[in-house]
Structure formats: C-alpha cells, structure tokens
Amino acid sequence: MTEAPSAVASLPVERVVRDVSQVLKGKDDVVRLCLIGILARGHILLEDVPGVGKTTLARALARILGGTFARVQMTADLLPADIVGGPVLDKKQGELVFRPGPIFSNVVLADELNRATPRTQSGLLEAMAERSVSVDGKSHPLPSPFFVLATQNPSDHHGAYRLPQSQLDRFLLRTHLGYPDADTEMAMLMAADAPPTEEVLQPLLQQAQLAELHAAVDRVRVSTEVAAYLHQVVEATRASGDFEIGVSTRGMLAFARAARARALVEGRTYVVPDDVYEMAVPACAHRVVVSGDGERETAEGLLRACLEQVEPPS
Numbered sequence: 001m002t003e004a005p006s007a008v009a010s011l012p013v014e015r016v017v018r019d020v021s022q023v024l025k026g027k028d029d030v031v032r033l034c035l036i037g038i039l040a041r042g043h044i045l046l047e048d049v050p051g052v053g054k055t056t057l058a059r060a061l062a063r064i065l066g067g068t069f070a071r072v073q074m075t076a077d078l079l080p081a082d083i084v085g086g087p088v089l090d091k092k093q094g095e096l097v098f099r100p101g102p103i104f105s106n107v108v109l110a111d112e113l114n115r116a117t118p119r120t121q122s123g124l125l126e127a128m129a130e131r132s133v134s135v136d137g138k139s140h141p142l143p144s145p146f147f148v149l150a151t152q153n154p155s156d157h158h159g160a161y162r163l164p165q166s167q168l169d170r171f172l173l174r175t176h177l178g179y180p181d182a183d184t185e186m187a188m189l190m191a192a193d194a195p196p197t198e199e200v201l202q203p204l205l206q207q208a209q210l211a212e213l214h215a216a217v218d219r220v221r222v223s224t225e226v227a228a229y230l231h232q233v234v235e236a237t238r239a240s241g242d243f244e245i246g247v248s249t250r251g252m253l254a255f256a257r258a259a260r261a262r263a264l265v266e267g268r269t270y271v272v273p274d275d276v277y278e279m280a281v282p283a284c285a286h287r288v289v290v291s292g293d294g295e296r297e298t299a300e301g302l303l304r305a306c307l308e309q310v311e312p313p314s
Helices: 013-020 028-039 054-065 080-084 118-122 125-130 182-190 207-219 224-239 249-265 273-284 296-309
Strands: 044-047 069-073 085-090 095-100 107-111 132-135 138-141 147-152 173-175 243-245
Touching (some): 013 028, 013 054, 028 044, 028 054, 028 173, 028 207, 028 249, 044 054, 054 069, 054 147, 080 118, 125 132, 224 249, 224 296, 249 273, 273 296
Parallel strands (some): 044 173, 069 107
Antiparallel strands (some): 085 095, 132 138
C-alpha cells in the first residue's frame, strides 16, 4: 500500500465528526460527506424539510473551519447587492467606494436559498464559480478559502422557488439529512439539559492546513481502470432514456474531484471503485434532468440504477 502523506495523517476526520455530533446527533455520515466536499474545494447544498438540523450543521461546519463567517437569510425581498455589496458614498473622500457584502467571508451560510427570487439566486453564481464578484465593471476577489454552505426546503413548500439548473451545477455535492433514528430522538427527549450549540466548537482546520489538504486531494491518483469506470457511469446517464440531460463534462470533473477527496478522507492516496460508487449520487444527482417532472428522489433512484448497469473494475 502507498504510504499516506503527512496531510492524510494530520486529517482530523474522526474528531470533526465527534465534535459536530455534539450539536447534531446521529448524522455522522452527512458530516463526513460535507468534509469531503470542503476538501474538494466545493460548495455544499443541504436539502430537506424544515427542522431537521440543516442550519445547525452549516453553522457547526463553519465553526470547525474557523476564519470569517457570514449568514445570509434568503428572503423574497433580498437583492443581489445585499449579498455581494455595492458602491456607497464615502463622506470623507466625497466619492463612491465599494462596500463588500457578506459574501466576502471564508464561510457563507446561504440559509433557505430557494426562498430568494431567481434574480437574487443568480447573484451567487459568479461568486461560487469564479470566487470573485464584479461590481460596476470591476472584479473583486473573494477571500481564500471560500465556501458556500446553502440550505433549501423542498420546492413544493410555500414561498420556495425551484433552483435553476445553472445554480444547482455550482454545488459540488447535494445531500439531505432526514429525520434522526428513533433511538437518537428518544435520547434527545430524555436529556435533562438543552443540547449544546455550535458555540462550544473550536476550529480544527486552520487555513494553512486546509490549503495543504486541498493540494493533497489534487495529488490523489486515479488509475486508468477507475477513470474508465467513472466515465462509464457518466456515459450511462447520458444514454439513459430516463434523463433529458445527463452529467456534463464539468459535472464529470467535479465527480472525479469528489472521489479523490473521499479517498483522502479514507486515508488513501489513490481512488478505488468504491469511492466512485459512493460519490455518484451526492455529486451527480442534482446535475441530471429527469424526463418529465421528476423530483430529487426520482433522480437519485434512477442514478443508482445507472450505477448498477456499470461493472466496476476488480
């Protein structure tokens, strides 16, 4: 087996999961998935019904990462300038100067993203894709690292707008929490004290360490056989009559980056077929368009069917 580099050895996966579990019980798998997205330099979309802990998870991850944090409550009357900022009059200088908006933070929580209008949602597009914003023809780079952790309610809820495909494609991973299991909820009911908040958490990944881990993900090897397996899964979505649009080339590259990050989280410097299999749904299900009016569950089920049609390399 290839010897793991120092970046892998210093990755505090179990401590991150343990610490976040103090404020969000029973969701260790989701926390691991979010950590994979962060190591892959990706933005993460947490989708589920209200009240299952989406905002708690996003806040907890922001605390673990350290750096600057901003929360934007997305509402129907929010404007793009409320997110990216804009020119304001400097009374001392007597001229307009650019005042940065909350997007100029290391970690941005876009809470209930699909409650904002499509115009405001589009204000995040350039920031998420280019890690910069343009105001009055001038580009302003965002701080590094920069992550968007967005939450959204199901689109059939009152006051929610369906996210356009171009917006969804900016997220590396999409996942959902679901309800806690019965034992976890019973433990919460019987607890004498209120559960701790994310304020008890301490940063575990400093910016220098995070940069080292990002570079380590880039060095994770993908063999020709595993790359061919991943490509066959992508091709299966394009050939399937169940999808109007399959996974794009950009989506394929994001899929591969997520598989590399999972390998690193698992303590390996190379990708195995299991990394591809496990990352297919969270990395690709939101990038495909189901024929007809399919929802998230339909897309995920059809994508799993495509996975079963492709034989992984031995």
